[in-house]
Amino acid sequence: xxxxxxxxxxxxxxxxxxxxxxxxxxxxxxxxxxxxxxxxxxxxxxxxxxxxxxxxxxxxxxxxxxxxxxxxxxxxxxxxxxxxxxxxxxxxxxxxxxxxxxxxxxxxxxxxxxxxxxxxxxxxxxxxxxxxxxxxxxxxxxxxxxxxxxxxxxxxxxxxxxxxxxxxxxxxxxxxxxxxxxxxxxxxxxxxxxxxxxxxxxxxxxxxxxxxxx
Amino acid sequence: xxxxxxxxxxxxxxxxxxxxxxxxxxxxxxxxxxxxxxxxxxxxxxxxxxxxxxxxxxxxxxxxxxxxxxxxxxxxxxxxxxxxxxxxxxxxxxxxxxxxxxxxxxxxxxxxxxxxxxxxxxxxxxxxxxxxxxxxx
Numbered sequence: 352x353x354x355x356x357x358x359x360x361x362x363x364x365x366x367x368x369x370x371x372x373x374x375x376x377x378x379x380x381x382x383x384x385x386x387x388x389x390x391x392x393x394x395x396x397x398x399x400x401x402x403x404x405x406x407x408x409x410x411x412x413x414x415x416x417x418x419x420x421x422x423x424x425x426x427x428x429x430x431x432x433x434x435x436x437x438x439x440x441x442x443x444x445x446x447x448x449x450x451x452x453x454x455x456x457x458x459x460x461x462x463x464x465x466x467x468x469x470x471x472x473x474x475x476x477x478x479x480x481x482x483x484x485x486x487x488x489x490x491x492x493x494x495x496x497x498x499x500x501x502x503x504x505x506x507x508x509x510x511x512x513x514x515x516x517x518x519x520x521x522x523x524x525x526x527x528x529x530x531x532x533x534x535x536x537x538x539x540x541x542x543x544x545x546x547x548x549x550x551x552x553x554x555x556x557x558x559x560x561x562x563x564x565x
Numbered sequence: 566x567x568x569x570x571x572x573x574x575x576x577x578x579x580x581x582x583x584x585x586x587x588x589x590x591x592x593x594x595x596x597x598x599x600x601x602x603x604x605x606x607x608x609x610x611x612x613x614x615x616x617x618x619x620x621x622x623x624x625x626x627x628x629x630x631x632x633x634x635x636x637x638x639x640x641x642x643x644x645x646x647x648x649x650x651x652x653x654x655x656x657x658x659x660x661x662x663x664x665x666x667x668x669x670x671x672x673x674x675x676x677x678x679x680x681x682x683x684x685x686x687x688x689x690x691x692x693x694x695x696x697x698x699x700x701x702x
Contacts (some may be wrong), residue, residue, distance in 0.1 A: 438664030444683035504621025
């Protein structure tokens, strides 16, 4: 009985605190080319009818933090306002010569590398500012990357709610089970940000995550 | 026509130096101190095998620090880092408590972290319990 009273009181208190917050800062994190901007674009298209940023096969296309404010999502009669924060992919190394393999000229490749390093620093700085984070993992490659572990470890240490998204499930070599096995303590949802496959499940999990935050 | 040869300003030694680092070497340092010590070896083109693993906060600082150095130290391209940990599944309550106490006192002894400069290390292929370090020719 006492337990229930305390639980209700705590729930109401947190609910009030949460309501005071106008919008939820939702970050999109992951390695380069995991599909962060593609997913952010898909979300923006679904709820606003417009894109957030440009996508490319060349790594580090997103080199600056991109924000889309007032993205209102509705589910089962409940409206939640999000501030979407698309971040540059986090990597541990950058070699401008890698960009040249995609046909970019040396000078532009060096400039891209310079901007990419700054983008990673900015992504890291923004980690602490998020209310909830979607961590994107390319399900078509080995998920055991230290960058993924570092991102998840830091978010967990700050008790920031996390949703792991196994992206690129439209590809034959994508293995969601491998992602689930690699990150057993997390909620994992498989999507294709490119085709929009499984986005309903993504939104369902996202609302569950927000509920947890409440 | 003679092709121009490009020169790198960071000389890569033909010999590979592996530095074994017991966790005690960095245990008393704060996050910045730990990263400083590690980066000191990495900038000397050494491959570090660290007993235990870094805190996520240290890893975050290490990545940010590497990115800052890429623009400022010619030839430096960043780092490669990977950690493997021992199997913890199926541990009883007593063993879990014992493991956590040991973790506080001496770090995670059943883990191992490999850190190296990207100019030397091409890739670190990791599986849950195995790791392969591919070096550049």
